[in-house]
Amino acid sequence: MTSTTESRYRVSGMDCAGCAAKIDRAVRRIEGVSDVSVSPTVGTMVVRHAGPLDAAVLERKVKSLGYGLTPAPRGSAEPSRAEEGETVAHAHGPHDGHDHAHDHDHDHDHDHEHATSSQKTPVVAGLHGHDHSIGEGPWWGSRKGRLTLGAGAALLLAYGLGQLFPETASVFFLAALLVGLGPVALRAFAAARAGTPFSIEMLMTIAAVGAVVIDAGEEAATVVLLFLVGELLEGVAAQRARRGIEALSALVPKTALLETDGATRSVPAETLQAGDRVLVRPGDRLPADGEIVSGESQIDEASMTGESVPVFKGVGAAVFAGTVNGDGTLKVRVTATAADNMIARIVRLVEEAQEAKAPTQRFIDRFSNVYTPLVVLVALLTAVLPPLLMGGDWGGWFYKGLAILLIGCPCALVISVPAAIASALSAGARRGMLVKGGTVLETLAKVEVIAFDKTGTLTAGRPVVTDILSFGAPEAEILRLAAALETGSSHPLAAAILTRANDAGIVPPAVEGGAALGGKGVSGNVEGRSLLLASPKTISAEMPLGGEIEAQIAVLNEAGKTVSILAVDGRPVGALAMRDDPRPDARTALAALKQRGVETLMLTGDNARVAAAVGADLGIAVRADLLPADKQRIVLDLKAQGRRVAKVGDGINDAPALAAADVGIAIGGGADVALETADAALLQARVGDVPALIDLSRRAMANIRQNIAVALGLKAVFLVTTLVGLTGLWPAILADTGATVLVTMNALRLLKS
Numbered sequence: 001m002t003s004t005t006e007s008r009y010r011v012s013g014m015d016c017a018g019c020a021a022k023i024d025r026a027v028r029r030i031e032g033v034s035d036v037s038v039s040p041t042v043g044t045m046v047v048r049h050a051g052p053l054d055a056a057v058l059e060r061k062v063k064s065l066g067y068g069l070t071p072a073p074r075g076s077a078e079p080s081r082a083e084e085g086e087t088v089a090h091a092h093g094p095h096d097g098h099d100h101a102h103d104h105d106h107d108h109d110h111d112h113e114h115a116t117s118s119q120k121t122p123v124v125a126g127l128h129g130h131d132h133s134i135g136e137g138p139w140w141g142s143r144k145g146r147l148t149l150g151a152g153a154a155l156l157l158a159y160g161l162g163q164l165f166p167e168t169a170s171v172f173f174l175a176a177l178l179v180g181l182g183p184v185a186l187r188a189f190a191a192a193r194a195g196t197p198f199s200i201e202m203l204m205t206i207a208a209v210g211a212v213v214i215d216a217g218e219e220a221a222t223v224v225l226l227f228l229v230g231e232l233l234e235g236v237a238a239q240r241a242r243r244g245i246e247a248l249s250a251l252v253p254k255t256a257l258l259e260t261d262g263a264t265r266s267v268p269a270e271t272l273q274a275g276d277r278v279l280v281r282p283g284d285r286l287p288a289d290g291e292i293v294s295g296e297s298q299i300d301e302a303s304m305t306g307e308s309v310p311v312f313k314g315v316g317a318a319v320f321a322g323t324v325n326g327d328g329t330l331k332v333r334v335t336a337t338a339a340d341n342m343i344a345r346i347v348r349l350v351e352e353a354q355e356a357k358a359p360t361q362r363f364i365d366r367f368s369n370v371y372t373p374l375v376v377l378v379a380l381l382t383a384v385l386p387p388l389l390m391g392g393d394w395g396g397w398f399y400k401g402l403a404i405l406l407i408g409c410p411c412a413l414v415i416s417v418p419a420a421i422a423s424a425l426s427a428g429a430r431r432g433m434l435v436k437g438g439t440v441l442e443t444l445a446k447v448e449v450i451a452f453d454k455t456g457t458l459t460a461g462r463p464v465v466t467d468i469l470s471f472g473a474p475e476a477e478i479l480r481l482a483a484a485l486e487t488g489s490s491h492p493l494a495a496a497i498l499t500r501a502n503d504a505g506i507v508p509p510a511v512e513g514g515a516a517l518g519g520k521g522v523s524g525n526v527e528g529r530s531l532l533l534a535s536p537k538t539i540s541a542e543m544p545l546g547g548e549i550e551a552q553i554a555v556l557n558e559a560g561k562t563v564s565i566l567a568v569d570g571r572p573v574g575a576l577a578m579r580d581d582p583r584p585d586a587r588t589a590l591a592a593l594k595q596r597g598v599e600t601l602m603l604t605g606d607n608a609r610v611a612a613a614v615g616a617d618l619g620i621a622v623r624a625d626l627l628p629a630d631k632q633r634i635v636l637d638l639k640a641q642g643r644r645v646a647k648v649g650d651g652i653n654d655a656p657a658l659a660a661a662d663v664g665i666a667i668g669g670g671a672d673v674a675l676e677t678a679d680a681a682l683l684q685a686r687v688g689d690v691p692a693l694i695d696l697s698r699r700a701m702a703n704i705r706q707n708i709a710v711a712l713g714l715k716a717v718f719l720v721t722t723l724v725g726l727t728g729l730w731p732a733i734l735a736d737t738g739a740t741v742l743v744t745m746n747a748l749r750l751l752k753s
Contacts, residue, residue, distance in 0.1 A: 004034055004048045012068035013144070014040035019067070021414070026061045026194030030054065040418065044072065064190040066183070148228040151180030155221050162218075173217040180224040181208050198372040200409045200736075207402040211729060214395050223406070223733045230737020251322030252343060256287035259331065269321075270338040280330040288321050289341040290332035297328030301684075346429060367413075375408025382723070399729070403722045406732035407715055412739035416707030419747035424700035427751050432683035433693050440679045443663050444697035446644045447598060450690065451635060451657065453649035454604035454611060457667050458618060458687060459580040461650070463492055465500040466561060467577035469552055473566075476506065478574035482566050483508040485522045485533045493562065496578045521564075532567040536575075539565040545572060560613025579610075587618050589687040596694060603631045603647075603657065632656035648690060665690065696750075703750055707743040714739045 014020055020038040027036045027047060035048040047053060062069045140149060158176035162169030181204075188201035204227050211220035256269045257279040264279050269287035272278065277293065280286055286299075296314035301323045310326055313319060319332060321341040338344065383401030386392035421438040428435050435441050452458050468475045483501035486494035487508050501508060511531075514524035521534025532539070536553050539545065545553075545565075549572065553563050561577040590600050600620050604611045608624040615622035623634060631647075635657050638645045647654065647661035650668055658664030658678055666678035668685035682689040718735040721727040 004050055005053075007047045007049065007053055008072040009045045009047070010070045010072055011038065011043055011045050011062065012070070013066060014038070014043055022065055022191045022194065022196045022199055023062060023067060025196050026065060026191075027058065029195060030057055030061065039422075040415070045069075061194065065194065066187045066190070144228075144232055147180065147183060148225070148232045151176070151221075151225045151228050154179040155225050158218075158221065170215070170217050173221050174212065177208060177212065177217060177221040177224060180221070180228055181205065184224065184227070198376060200411055203376070203405045203409055207405045207729065210398065210402045214398055216399070216729070219729050223729045226730065226733045227737060230733070230740060233737070233741045251285065252338070252341070253285045253287050257281070272334050273337060274334055276334040278332050278334060280325045280332055282325060282327045282329060284325050286319050286321055286323050286325060286332065288332070288334045288338065289336040290319055290334045292317050292319060292330055293333050294331035295328050297330055298326030300324040300326065346434065371413075372408065372410050375410075376405065379404040379408065396725075400722055400725070403727070403729050403732040404719065406729065407718050407722060407735055409736045411736060412711035412714075412743045413708065415740060416711050416743050416747075417704050419744050420700050420703040420707060420750060423747045423750035424696055424703075428693065428696055431689070431692070433689055433696070434681045434683065435693070435697075436679050440663055441697045441700055443644065444646065444680070444694060445701040447646045447663060447694065448643045449599045449601060449638055450593060450646045450648060451601045451603050451631070451638075451661070452620070452687075453631075453647075453654050454602055454606055454614060455580060456650040456685075457648055458586050458602065458620075459582050459614065460685075461580065461668075463496045463562065463578040463580045465496050465576055466579050466581065467556060467575075469575040469577070471549060471572050471574050473568070473573035475574070476504065478566055478576070479504060480506050480508060481526055481531055481568070482533050482564070482576055484511050484526050485514065485524055485531055487511065488514075489522070493564070493578055497564075497576060529568050530570070533564055534567075536563055536565055539567055539572060543567065543570055543572065549575075557609065558613070560610040579613075582614060582618055583685070583687050585686055585688040589691055590618055590620055592688075592691040593694070596691065598691075598694065601634075603634060628654065628656045632660045635660045665693070700750060703747060707746055710742055710746070711739050714742075 011023060014023070020040045023045065024036050024038045027033055027038075027045070030053075032049045032051050032053065033047055034050060037046040039045075047058070059069055138145075140146070154176035155173075158169075158172035161172045165172075184201050185205045188199055188205045191197075191199040192202060204224065208220040208224055211217065211223070253269055255266045256272055257264050258267045258272070259277045259279055272288045276288075278287060278290070282297070292313060292315050294315065296312070298310035299313050299319060300310045301320065318335075319330075320343070321336075321338075322343050336342075379401040382404055383398045386397045387394045417438070421441055424441060425435055425438075435444070455461055465479075468478055470478065479497070479501050482497050483506060486497045489495075489498075498508075509526050511524040511526055514522065516522050521532055521538050523530070523532045525531070532542070536545065536550075540550075553565075553575065556563050556577045559579070561579040563575050563577050565572050565575045567573065593600055602611065602615050602618075602620050602622045602624075603626055604622070604624050605626050605628075606624055608622075611622045611624035623630075626634075631654060635645055635647055639660075639662065645661045646663040646665055647657045648665045648667055649658055650666065658666065663680060664678040665680045665682065667682045667687070667689075680693065682693070714735050718727055718731060722732060
């Protein structure tokens with residue numbers, strides 16, 4: 001099997017899918033190229049090829065069409081280590097087991113491995129130049145801006161000279177026409193040689209030359225100017241669409257305070273390596289992904305996750321490049337280079353998603369391949385048949401044929417889908433919702449059933465103390481003694497007790513002779529008293545509990561809570577009940593999905609009693625005691641019924657079901673597995689982002705339908721008015737460029753979603 005490599009480039013000057021189609025066809029003709037993916041919305045091109053790629057040939061091809069070509073810059077969309085040919089296996093084990101006597105119930109899913117392997121080569125360096133872009137500066141400083149201004153000035157000058165010398169006015173307008181039409185015609189013939197004979201530039205060139213033939217030079221020059229203005233507006237709109245994601249890269253500071261040998265010095269942030277230690281002062285942006293090794297502070301992660309409330313983080317917590325440190329001084333150990341930090345990966349994932357064509361976009365592309373030649377044929381028949389068959393005026397019908405050529409340009413139609421999808425993907429990314437492509441976005445809009453994991457998805461993934469029962473001792477004393485026994489333990493239930501004690505301002509006393517009792521509980525001596533903290537089953541084997549206590553415990557167990565009893569000197573004095581409670585927004589999120597006509601289902605490996613209690617709280621159907629293979633089977637059964645299914649999980653224990661679903665959605669934290677294996681990822685662990693994601697996808701599809709209606713509707717109206725003689729060349733070009741600008745601006749509304 002022949003291996004292929006992948007080279008990635010930035011292409012400047014693309015404003016619409018028509019631009020991308022010309023580049024696509026030209027590059028595919030280069031020897032050795034097996035596939036090309038061009039995205040005008042993000043200005044990128046990915047070329048897959050067997051063997052080395054001839055950089056000089058590629059440069060000439062793209063530059064002859066009026067576009068610039070440069071390697072994809074480091075740190076935004078450069079291939080990661082795995083993408084450069086290294087096979088990476090992500091192995092994720094089950095939730096840690098603990099030999100602890102609290103008889104806790106959690107999901108116990110099996111291990112899974114996810115391995116990816118792809119081969120890519122570094123992009124070819126040394127490519128340069130562009131002919132056609134808006135660029136980063138003001139529009140009037142770009143080549144396209146200068147050409148438009150030059151054509152406008154030439155037309156005004158021709159009009160003025162025509163008033164002074166009426167007998168030679170046609171010559172002046174012809175000269176003005178050539179100023180604007182010359183570069184357009186050159187691009188048209190270059191596109192024709194590269195395999196795109198029916199480009200908008202070719203249609204414009206034919207129409208302008210035809211107008212000169214019938215002595216409509218003034219109108220031809222004006223039409224070309226309007227065309228250039230339309231292209232300029234398209235470029236400005238396209239650039240605005242790209243800036244939403246590009247702005248993420250700008251969040252990372254240029255410099256960092258690197259600590260070496262006890263001293264701090266300023267270095268470029270892009271030079272930081274894993275293992276380096278950096279100082280982050282209050283108010284600074286973090287220069288790299290890392291782990292806090294000293295200090296604590298509130299971290300503003302709004303730029304990363306859309307979460308408006310700063311998050312408190314201390315030693316051992318993960319932090320991300322571009323987020324803002326609050327009022328504390330931090331020392332951070334770098335865990336990722338600039339090319340592989342969270343922002344770089346998000347930018348890369350969004351760009352790759354925008355490069356992938358949605359089904360609707362693929363259909364529109366195929367349709368336009370037939371549509372444009374058909375328009376040329378209709379224009380030709382309009383110009384020829386009425387004079388031949390009905391004795392019509394040759395000049396009048398030839399003029400109408402030229403107008404139809406301009407009306408038929410498919411620019412607005414072919415950009416209607418990618419512009420909307422690019423805006424939706426960018427809007428989602430800014431809110432911490434990553435969607436991997438238009439296909440996923442379209443599928444999300446049609447989802448009928450969403451299956452949720454429980455632990456870590458609908459619930460927070462960590463138990464909390466919900467009840468403290470007193471059998472004679474004060475509640476504060478029960479908590480104080482229980483916290484003393486659990487001090488130093490990393491078990492989730494122990495952490496819940498210690499957290500509750502800390503929140504209450506309780507300082508646990510010292511324990512003497514503390515010991516774990518081999519799966520039965522924990523014991524020790526505190527202040528001269530013998531303590532035992534264990535499950536009801538263990539305690540009842542040591543001492544009688546009594547019917548009243550057993551009844552209280554039964555009620556808590558029915559509510560899905562884990563109960564631990566505290567005994568002092570051989571007598572039960574109290575109990576603590578713990579549960580992994582639902583996330584605060586889970587109930588409202590599930591209700592919102594129901595309002596949108598989406599059915600919800602919980603699939604969990606937890607036991608039926610605990611799962612049923614959580615399901616009753618949330619109002620969701622429950623399937624419990626499931627292995628990963630069982631979850632996958634249920635998802636496949638739903639799909640076999642003809643239903644569109646999404647699966648929401650933590651991206652680790654739900655891999656089989658996530659892969660089996662029509663859309664797999666990983667929730668929480670932005671872990672590597674969440675970013676790389678699922679179809680969509682919710683970086684901020686909010687269940688409320690699931691209905692928000694559905695809303696975004698549905699708005700995007702509605703926007704696409706609006707765009708297609710505008711594009712085809714305007715063309716239909718002006719086609720009729722042209723045939724009956726109400727409109728001519730000027731309205732025709734306004735119909736085309738106006739529709740393109742309207743479609744683009746409508747798509748940009750999604751950026752505000």
